[in-house]
Amino acid sequence: MLLWIIFAGLTTIALAAVLWPYLFPRxxxxxxxxxxxxxxxxxxxxxxxxxxxxxxxxxxxxxxxxxxxxxxxxxxxxxxxxxxxxxxxxxxxxxxxxxxxxPAPTGRLRPAVAVLAAALVLPLLSLSLYLTYGSPALPDQPLAQRLAAAQQEQKIDVLIRKVEERLQKHPED
The missing domain is CATH 1.10.287 (Helix Hairpins)
Known part of the structure; x- marks a missing residue:
């Protein structure tokens, strides 16, 4: 949950930085x-x-x-x-x-609406893509578990290689 709060905060900060010049022109x-x-x-x-x-x-x-x-x-x-x-x-x-x-611009409203639409569509699109193709229900896997799993896979690869070498040396076994 904390991760989602951080993502929401960062998205809000990015949107504020993008929209600020359009909402408050100099x-x-x-x-x-x-x-x-x-x-x-x-x-x-x-x-x-x-x-x-x-x-x-x-x-x-x-x-x-x-x-x-x-x-x-x-x-x-x-x-x-x-x-x-x-x-x-x-x-x-x-x-x-x-x-x-x-030619005189048609007003500040058109660019502001385009920026606002993009600012709302992009986060919603990225969230929907993550919910569709990502795995939001997957529990967190700590770094120690991921490293241990990688080491275990390496051990299996080494054992398989040793068995293959043994079979090449002693094909009758």
Missing amino acids: KAEMPSAEEGAFDAAVYRDQLEELEADAARGLISAAEAEAARVEISRRLLAAADQERAKSRSGKEVSSRARARKAS
Whole structure:
């Protein structure tokens, strides 16, 4: 009985770990209004790191210039998005455009129902398979008994081999 309680507890813990994100989704960590400012700060930091790498001689002057142009282009794009957002009050970031371009999900209910169904079906299916093909009524067999039975089988195999050898040496017996 204790084993079944342990199995039920482990199943409950596993189901809770799987269902937790669906039942309690995380909130967005950063509001969309701060995304442009955050992007600009990241690009400025990248420019500083690039200058430090170029000063230490880790990258060549041509590579530094190419990277500087690329980071500056991204920084200008982020600044343009911030200006456009402040003028119009609308979100124009690439993430927002991607969200608008992708079809809206039909709701959180469908994935949650699928996960909940799988979370209920899998344990019930495994329990029914065990009850059908397993041996739940079989009493426990302690390790000492299993080891003794294995040793007894080995003794019988040795005795049979000895008798066969004796018969080969003395076929008239």
